[in-house]
Amino acid sequence: MFASDRPNVILIMSDDQGVGDYGFMGNTVIRTPALDAMHARSGFLSRFYVSPVCAPTRASLMTGRYNYRTRCVDTYLGRAMMDADEVTLAECLRDAGYRTGIYGKWHLGDNYPMRAMDQGFRESLLHRGGGIGQPSDPIGAEGKYTDPVLFKNGEEVAMQGYCTDIFFGAAMDFISNSAASNEPFFTYIATNAPHGPFDDVPTELYEEYKNTDLSPLLVSPLPEKRREAEFDKLARIAAMITNIDDNVARLFAKLDELGVTDNTIVIYLNDNGPNSMRYVGEMRGMKTHVDDGGIRSPLVMHWPARISAGTMSTQLCAHIDVMPTILDACQVPLPASRKIDGRSFLPLLTNGDAEWPTRQVVFQAHRGNVPQRFNHFAIHENPWKLVHPSGFGRERVAGEAKLELYNLEEDPRQLDDVAAKYPEIARRLTQAYEDWFADVSMSRHDNFAPPRIVIGTEHEPETVLTRQDWRHVSGRPWGGASNGFWLLNASQAGEYEVEIILDSGDYPSGTATVTAGNAVGQCEIVAGKQRGHRTTLALPKGDISLSVELTLGEQTLGPHQVVLTR
Structure with missing residues (x-):
């Protein structure tokens, strides 16, 4: 054990793995035995939400704030950069004496002063941009998931192996070094898998899934001419997901070997909905959608010292809550200089009688330079969901917004719009959304100006x-x-x-x-x-x-x- 009684923290977030891509979430095709076992011995949030696309989720995860407060409003074209003045989870833990390391995907700025190494991470091994295979790839190493060229503490370095294996391996080296120096650590593993492109995936797993019946993953019938291509893509995605799971098994074996499992928090989640229209349980939607299938993630929190196996909460929680929860667990104060939108969900998993006042949480993301009121948003207040799924890639025409209201307890697939049946609830949530939008739009002077x-x-x-x-x-x-x-x-x-x-x-x-x-x-x-x-x-x-x-x-x-x- 470390000299301090504060826990170590490992935060794992996959990229484009959907809410249904886990055995413990009912998926009978994609193998996730390590994550299933982790779920069985952990605390679990069954109603946890993220943004419909990746960079906004990452901004909220790192700051405990809605991404519209951080200048990160989209996934590219300069709008995935987060303002350098934001106070990150890594900065808070670093200042409290933690060693901090990030491995994989940052996607909040590739240049000074917005890089992970400028925002609290002592060690970093990353790709640039929103993923390998994008215009930010190093010249001569474009699209390489195997033997990629990455950036270690800002310096270009050629690596050997498959990217997910590399990121977990480097993270485990960091953890081992922290254990050797008797320092508490915060390790953020943000895989770029199973994000596309899909042409470079773990070969043996791909061959396994090519010979597997993947039809249970389909949510609607496909024409025969599209089935072969779709099943091939699903086989590649499944191979990437099972490869992540294999690395989760390696990680827990390393923690056991070092003798630090008991007092190490391991959190697992995904950043948005799945990157194809596939199985999402009793929901509808995919990545970019504000329907539940596009913004739900399981959140599994493993901490044997404090959280009993099988503990579950159905309370409404979200990405904005992860930073307050981790800081609460580590006995580190929230940054007083920033308005924190999230709240610690730790009591929900450690105290069965914990109070959780009714709350409203908003999710909005769409293309464009400046957020627009009512464009592609959802506001949640258990059991209600008020939503305008206008589309991630289109700007709303004035006067177009037709808001839909769903009772998610009775209608998780969002098939029965009850806005006309409960007009007072629709009006109340509409006003709550407008108040929220006005608030997050005025977080700083020139709030939506792109960072430089x-x-x-x-x-x-x-x-x-x-x-x-x-x-x-x-x-x-x-x-x-x-x-x-x-x-x-x-x-x-x-x-x-x-x-x-x-x-x-x-x-x-x-x-x-x-x-x-x-x-x-x-x-x-x-x-x-x-x-x-x-x-x-x-x-x-x-x-x-x-x-x-x-x-x-x-x-x-x-x-x-x-x-x-x-």
Whole structure:
């Protein structure tokens, strides 16, 4: 045991694993024996909610606050960056004497001052952006789940093995080192699996699931011509999920070996609904949906020292509650400088008579730069759900909102809209939502302004700008012919080298024009050359926007990535 009686903490969150992708949640196809065993000996929240997409969930998980307070409002185009002034769970535990490490997916900013290593994590081993296989991948290592190029404490490093195995292995090394130094630890394992792309999955497990009847996972019949492709994708997803489960087994074996299982909290959850329309139990929906299948997750909390096996609570809990709960368990105060929206659910799992006053919790996420009232939201107050499932990818037309009301105790599939039957409840929850929206929209001055990447500091001498964080202007956001700009803050005036990187070498020669405020630079683009096209700019101190326009033959487009070095 550690000298301190404070518990260690391991927080595990998978990416796009749905609420039904577990044996203990009724899935008869996907094997999760380690998670099933963990559930049997843990506390369990059966009515736990997350956001419909990943970055908003991660912002709430790390801060105990609704993501609209944190400037993180979407999953890309600069809107998955979290304001650097937020106080994170890692910062609170670090300041209380914990060793802190993160392994896998951060997705709250790839550049200073928003990286995990800037936000309280002493050690980090991460991919950039929202997942491997996205435009933020390192050049030459695009889409590699096996033998990926990752970022260890900010430095690019080539790894060997499958990504999930790598992340758990590095986390276990961190835990072992913490045990050896007799320090309490906080380990955040955020897998990028089973997020797509699906072409690189654990081979043996994939072969197993290819020969398995996956039809029980379907929620509606498929035409024959689509079945083969859908079953192949499901086999790949199932292989990734069982691989995570295998690593959970490895993790508990390591805790047993180190003798720290009893006083180590292990929490497992997923970040949003499943990444296909598949089994979600007695619910409907998938990732991006605000129906229950899109925003439910099991939450399993293993802590033998305090939580009895089989303890379960049906109270309404959510991602905003994880930070208050962990800090409560670790006897660390909440940050006094921030309004915390969540509450500790620890008493629900340690005290059978714990009071849990009726509460309302809101979930909203959609594309776009600024959140809109009534667009793709749900407000919950047990047993009621008031929802406007207008769609994640479309902005609401004024006057369109037709709100639906469901009693989830009687109608978990949301088949019977009872708004007309209970108009007073619908009105009350509508007003509660409007009050919530007004509150989270006024958390700070210019509340929904995108965060800025800070350049020219000793913390990040070389800044890599990717399409993950640009502000989109034209074309499909990540399409080859698209363009955008980056919002930056130069920490000091100076000369900067600008390297322009294309997405491949399959382009003719041409020119690049780089603009940052009043500064303009040009360079030649050499045919067949992906990177190494350079110019210099004299940049003033302060806020600037930087854009690059490439003229290549008949095409006008933006860069794939840009590297700035002062």
